[in-house]
Amino acid sequence: MRLLIAASGTGGHLFPALAVAQRLPQAEINWLGVPNRLEQTLVPQTYPLHLIPIEGFQQRFSLKTLRILWQQIRSIWQVKKLLKTLQIEAVFTTGGYIAAPAILAAKLQGIPVILHESNAIPGKVTRLLAPLCHTVAIGFQNTARLLPPAKTRWVSTPVRDSFLTPQPLDFPIPSEAPLIVVMGGSQGALALNRLVRLCAESWLTAGAYIVHLTGEQDPDVESFQHPHYFPRPFYHNMAGLLQRANLAISRAGAGTLTELAVTQTPAILIPYPYAAEDHQYYNAIAFEEKAAAQVYRQNDLTPQHLEQQVLELLKNPHQLTQMAQQAAQLAVLDSAEQLVQLLTSLQSP
Numbered sequence: 001m002r003l004l005i006a007a008s009g010t011g012g013h014l015f016p017a018l019a020v021a022q023r024l025p026q027a028e029i030n031w032l033g034v035p036n037r038l039e040q041t042l043v044p045q046t047y048p049l050h051l052i053p054i055e056g057f058q059q060r061f062s063l064k065t066l067r068i069l070w071q072q073i074r075s076i077w078q079v080k081k082l083l084k085t086l087q088i089e090a091v092f093t094t095g096g097y098i099a100a101p102a103i104l105a106a107k108l109q110g111i112p113v114i115l116h117e118s119n120a121i122p123g124k125v126t127r128l129l130a131p132l133c134h135t136v137a138i139g140f141q142n143t144a145r146l147l148p149p150a151k152t153r154w155v156s157t158p159v160r161d162s163f164l165t166p167q168p169l170d171f172p173i174p175s176e177a178p179l180i181v182v183m184g185g186s187q188g189a190l191a192l193n194r195l196v197r198l199c200a201e202s203w204l205t206a207g208a209y210i211v212h213l214t215g216e217q218d219p220d221v222e223s224f225q226h227p228h229y230f231p232r233p234f235y236h237n238m239a240g241l242l243q244r245a246n247l248a249i250s251r252a253g254a255g256t257l258t259e260l261a262v263t264q265t266p267a268i269l270i271p272y273p274y275a276a277e278d279h280q281y282y283n284a285i286a287f288e289e290k291a292a293a294q295v296y297r298q299n300d301l302t303p304q305h306l307e308q309q310v311l312e313l314l315k316n317p318h319q320l321t322q323m324a325q326q327a328a329q330l331a332v333l334d335s336a337e338q339l340v341q342l343l344t345s346l347q348s349p
């Protein structure tokens with residue numbers, strides 16, 4: 001199969017697409033992305049990457065809106081040409097603004113599209129263009145009700161292959177010590193970082209180790225130091241890290257949540273308060289409803305409260321085990337496989 005994957009921008013859009021691509025060794029895969037985004041680091045060693053210069057629309061109308069609209073229209077023709085030149089037979093996209101030209105160009109060329117929407121509240125492009133897709137694969141079961149004219153199928157969200165087998169971890173952490181992993185999504189989260197640094201001392205004193213994924217942009221990254229505290233701007237072996245973690249303190253991006261479920265990691269979730277339509281909160285609630293996580297609104301959460309909640313959990317391994325068991329109930333281990341089947345079924349008469 002000749003497949004175009006349109007996935008761009010953040011880890012949450014790229015890693016699920018890479019997980020599907022990994023499972024299609026026979027396919028001829030080309031990738032559609034945007035300049036200067038994470039795909040330029042993650043994709044070109046494995047797949048030819050084609051870049052189109054587009055941006056997402058801003059909330060408020062301005063002259064820039066017209067420029068973005070023009071970029072979008074132009075990019076539809078660029079993608080249409082690409083589909084033709086590469087003789088693409090199917091398009092797979094994980095949503096976001098790159099999905100718009102990919103879906104519209106595929107529709108003009110009569111090529112079927114599988115769109116994967118990982119979030120509980122679908123993004124704007126998904127809501128608008130879902131009816132043009134062959135199938136919209138969804139990460140959360142409840143999302144189907146928000147996409148009524150489209151054909152939906154719940155598959156959860158794919159995780160990288162490494163999550164499906166035990167991975168070694170290269171941090172010097174004794175096997176009996178509790179490990180807290182702090183994650184702010186693929187770009188880190190400054191507010192979460194500040195909050196955690198205010199609490200870290202007391203968790204470390206209680207015997208925990210901390211791996212803190214800070215993102216690349218934190219100016220205060222060196223402001224807290226301790227021999228059992230490991231800050232990293234970005235870490236690639238997420239599977240090994242989460243398999244070992246006893247507790248995660250995290251934003252609530254859909255990709256991260258799926259990985260927490262697959263690795264059975266109990267979590268304190270602090271959704272990004274400015275995510276479009278508050279979708280991270282609704283992602284997180286699905287985990288809280290199943291008692292797999294505790295959810296706190298960033299604006300209501302004081303450092304004292306977070307510090308206490310974590311200390312309580314560290315003192316109560318039985319509660320952590322119960323949360324881990326509940327997280328396991330949310331895991332769908334063959335999500336990537338289901339998407340591969342959907343894609344390959346497009347070729348059957």
Ligand SMILES: CC(=O)N[C@H]1[C@@H](OP(=O)(O)OP(=O)(O)OC[C@H]2O[C@@H](n3ccc(=O)[nH]c3=O)[C@H](O)[C@@H]2O)O[C@H](CO)[C@@H](O)[C@@H]1O
Nearest residue numbers: 010011012015185186187213234235238253254255256275
């Ligand atoms: C601010 C915002 O709107 N973020 C959105 C974005 O987030 P973002 O890309 O942060 O979100 P996710 O949590 O879905 O995915 C992060 C991915 O990056 C990986 N990772 C992270 C840190 C690290 O050091 N190493 C690493 O590999 C994680 O393992 C995970 O696979 O896309 C997600 C999927 O549409 C949405 O749910 C999020 O709401």
